[in-house]
Amino acid sequence: MTKQQLFENIKKKQSFLCIGLDTDIQKIPPHLLQKEDPVFAFNKAVIDATADCCVAYKPNSAFYESLGYKGQLSLEKTVNYINQNYPDQFVIADAKRGDIGNTSEMYARAVFDHSGFDAVTVAPYMGEDSVKPFLIYPGKWVILLALTSNKGSRDFQLTADAGGERLFEKVLRKSQEWASDEQMMYVAGATQGRLFADIRKIVPDHFLLVPGIGAQGGSLEEVVKYGMNAQCGLLVNSSRQILYADNTERFAEAARREAQRIREEMAGYL
Amino acid sequence: MTKQQLFENIKKKQSFLCIGLDTDIQKIPPHLLQKEDPVFAFNKAVIDATADCCVAYKPNSAFYESLGYKGQLSLEKTVNYINQNYPDQFVIADAKRGDIGNTSEMYARAVFDHSGFDAVTVAPYMGEDSVKPFLIYPGKWVILLALTSNKGSRDFQLTADAGGERLFEKVLRKSQEWASDEQMMYVAGATQGRLFADIRKIVPDHFLLVPGIGAQGGSLEEVVKYGMNAQCGLLVNSSRQILYADNTERFAEAARREAQRIREEMAGYL
Numbered sequence: 001m002t003k004q005q006l007f008e009n010i011k012k013k014q015s016f017l018c019i020g021l022d023t024d025i026q027k028i029p030p031h032l033l034q035k036e037d038p039v040f041a042f043n044k045a046v047i048d049a050t051a052d053c054c055v056a057y058k059p060n061s062a063f064y065e066s067l068g069y070k071g072q073l074s075l076e077k078t079v080n081y082i083n084q085n086y087p088d089q090f091v092i093a094d095a096k097r098g099d100i101g102n103t104s105e106m107y108a109r110a111v112f113d114h115s116g117f118d119a120v121t122v123a124p125y126m127g128e129d130s131v132k133p134f135l136i137y138p139g140k141w142v143i144l145l146a147l148t149s150n151k152g153s154r155d156f157q158l159t160a161d162a163g164g165e166r167l168f169e170k171v172l173r174k175s176q177e178w179a180s181d182e183q184m185m186y187v188a189g190a191t192q193g194r195l196f197a198d199i200r201k202i203v204p205d206h207f208l209l210v211p212g213i214g215a216q217g218g219s220l221e222e223v224v225k226y227g228m229n230a231q232c233g234l235l236v237n238s239s240r241q242i243l244y245a246d247n248t249e250r251f252a253e254a255a256r257r258e259a260q261r262i263r264e265e266m267a268g269y270l
Numbered sequence: 271m272t273k274q275q276l277f278e279n280i281k282k283k284q285s286f287l288c289i290g291l292d293t294d295i296q297k298i299p300p301h302l303l304q305k306e307d308p309v310f311a312f313n314k315a316v317i318d319a320t321a322d323c324c325v326a327y328k329p330n331s332a333f334y335e336s337l338g339y340k341g342q343l344s345l346e347k348t349v350n351y352i353n354q355n356y357p358d359q360f361v362i363a364d365a366k367r368g369d370i371g372n373t374s375e376m377y378a379r380a381v382f383d384h385s386g387f388d389a390v391t392v393a394p395y396m397g398e399d400s401v402k403p404f405l406i407y408p409g410k411w412v413i414l415l416a417l418t419s420n421k422g423s424r425d426f427q428l429t430a431d432a433g434g435e436r437l438f439e440k441v442l443r444k445s446q447e448w449a450s451d452e453q454m455m456y457v458a459g460a461t462q463g464r465l466f467a468d469i470r471k472i473v474p475d476h477f478l479l480v481p482g483i484g485a486q487g488g489s490l491e492e493v494v495k496y497g498m499n500a501q502c503g504l505l506v507n508s509s510r511q512i513l514y515a516d517n518t519e520r521f522a523e524a525a526r527r528e529a530q531r532i533r534e535e536m537a538g539y540l
Contacts, residue, residue: 022373062369062376068384069342076338098393099332099366100420100486103292106332114338123368125395125415127422145395150370152397155444156437161429167437174425216370 001090001118001139003182003207007231009055009088014267016232017259018056018092018209019046020239021078022063027244029251039067039074042251044081046243049252053259056090056235057082058209076115083116090235091118092143092209097134098123104133112137119143121187121209124171128178135179142184146171147199149189149212172202181206188227190218190236196226207233214241220262224269232270238262271360271388271409273452273477277501279325279358284537286502287529288326288362288479290509291316291348292333297514299521309337309344312521314351316513319522323529326360326505327352328479346385353386360388360505362413362479367404368393374403382407389413391457391479394441398448405449412454416441417469419459419482442472451476458497460488460506466496477503484511490532494539502540508532 010016021043025033028042035041047057059078064071082089097107097120111117112134119141122131134142147157147168157168165173172186181203188199190212199208208227212218213236220236227234238259246254280286291313295303298312305311317327329348334341352359367377367390381387382404389411392401404412417427417438427438435443442456451473458469460482469478478497482488483506490506497504508528516524 024376060369060373060376062367062373062380065380066376066384068346068380069339072339072342094369096369096393096396097332097366099330099364100418100481103330103332106294106330106336110332110335110338114336123366123393123395125393125426126366126418126420127425127427129420129422131422148370148396150396150399152399152401155397156395156440157397159431159437159440162432162434164432167426167429170426170429211370 003231006055006090006207010232011270013052013055014270015054015263016234016236016266017054017262018058018235018237019050019054019242019259020094020211020237021046021057021059022239022243024063025067029247029249031249037074037077039064039071040077043074043078045252046255047082047086049256050242050259051086051089053256053263054089056092058092058094058237060239061093061095079115079117091116093117093120096121096123096145098126098130100126101129101133104130108134108137112140119185121145124175131175131178135183142179143209144171144175144184144186146186147188147192147195149191149216149218153189153192169198169202172199176203185209185235187211190220190223191216193219193222194226196223200227200229204229205231205233207235209235209237211237214238220265228269236266273501276325276360276477280502281540283322283325284540285324285533286504286506286536287324287532288328288505288507289316289320289324289512289529290364290481290507291327291329292509292513294333295337299517299519301519307344307347309334309341310347313344313348315522316525317352317356319526320512320529321356321359323526323533324359326362328362328364328507330509331363331365349385349387361386363387363390366391366393366415368396368400370396371399371403374400378404378407382410389455391415394445401445401448405453412449413479414441414445414454414456416456417458417462417465419461419486419488423459423462439468439472442469446473455479457481460490460493461486463489463492464496466493470497470499474499475501475503477505479505479507481507484508490535498539506536
């Protein structure tokens with residue numbers, strides 16, 4: 001998917017919502033546990049109920065990995081289901097990968113060749129040659145961690161060098177040598193508030209993937225105020241708030257209501 | 271496994287070799303492709319041929335993920351096979367994981383609860399709460415990226431703050447607040463040569479997992495010179511050099527010869 005196509009989808013749907021499929025088998029409605037593949041059954045119902053409210057889905061790899069190869073199978077079925085039934089959705093592997101070149105090549109193969117993801121989140125600690133193997137796939141995206149939503153983001157990401165440049169700023173600046181805003185996005189946590197303005201000084205045109213509203217306490221209003229650009233430039237993620245809005249047989253309707261509520265707020269900002 | 275047990279194994283075997291199971295289906299001997307699970311068949315043969323030459327195995331998650339859920343199954347079978355037949359081996363999930371707390375919890379569950387790994391490599395970019403969930407498992411280890419073996423290690427890891435402390439040094443110093451040398455190791459690339467001396471100033475007693483000899487060009491002699499401590503303190507990894515020493519039906523014997531050659535060099539240093 002191109003940047004322009006993503007922006008067109010956002011305008012059409014009046015939404016820049018990304019739904020995080022952090023599907024936890026211990027939290028899904030109990031009646032689903034009788035299904036052959038409870039995780040896929042849950043995802044399918046949530047996707048069918050919310051697809052017109054969002055422009056992206058973001059399965060969180062960890063939740064599937066915790067179930068071993070069966071979880072991997074549920075994940076593959078989920079991605080295929082979205083691609084077959086909702087081809088305009090931007091599908092993100094939230095996996096925080098990154099390793100030496102020959103290994104990142106394998107991770108890229110996993111998410112882009114084997115599974116049909118549009119994008120993958122990548123950790124920048126190992127530098128250029130750990131990121132580049134993900135960039136050889138036309139139409140596919142790297143979403144690089146810049147300033148994350150968690151408390152631990154303060155441990156290293158905010159450390160300034162002798163010239164005053166903080167690590168997340170260096171990541172934003174340096175990584176622009178590796179790919180343009182047509183193939184690279186950045187993770188910026190909703191909890192970071194005004195630091196979005198500092199991010200936008202370095203990457204005014206890039207899309208930002210923004211986790212951290214809802215359970216983590218970030219504010220959508222503040223993200224929009226400091227982070228939105230002329231082409232929207234935001235994919236704001238919500239996971240738990242939507243997935244676990246209800247724990248009965250009506251979970252999908254409840255997820256839809258929650259997604260609609262966020263979409264309405266988003267429409268007001270667009 | 272405790273640090274003392276690992277050191278005892280090293281003394282007994284006169285080896286601090288870790289064999290990286292970066293099993294690439296495109297590189298294994300062609301005759302194995304007729305087997306039901308070629309990746310597992312290859313791993314099993316290599317493990318049986320080399321187990322007395324090494325103290326650790328390190329499956330590289332990316333290579334298994336690139337094959338989807340079938341690769342995941344090969345990985346699980348490999349870890350089970352080692353644990354059942356060679357229980358004194360230290361088994362490392364080389365996965366470079368790390369995410370917000372609730373997600374790192376799931377990654378920890380994947381490697382320690384679901385699969386029986388002893389340790390997992392973790393990326394430090396997201397800070398304390400991305401690492402801690404891996405530390406609640408008694409007897410299990412985090413191996414945190416400090417100074418990696420690749421060229422991209424220079425992009426961010428060597429950046430010095432206003433006080434002159436480089437990022438890899440800050441990671442080494444700060445992470446000691448999270449766990450002791452009984453539960454934490456660090457990745458230090460063999461290609462970094464004399465920088466091992468700087469690492470040892472901060473973590474004199476910790477074990478270091480050292481990739482980068484062989485295909486990546488690092489020198490075992492130099493690693494030992496600058497990195498070895500009184501309890502050895504080194505797990506030196508070799509992958510491609512051992513796995514792909516021969517591409518015929520005699521691949522396992524060739525892998526053994528290569529592993530023995532490295533072990534003999536190691537015995538000389540112990």
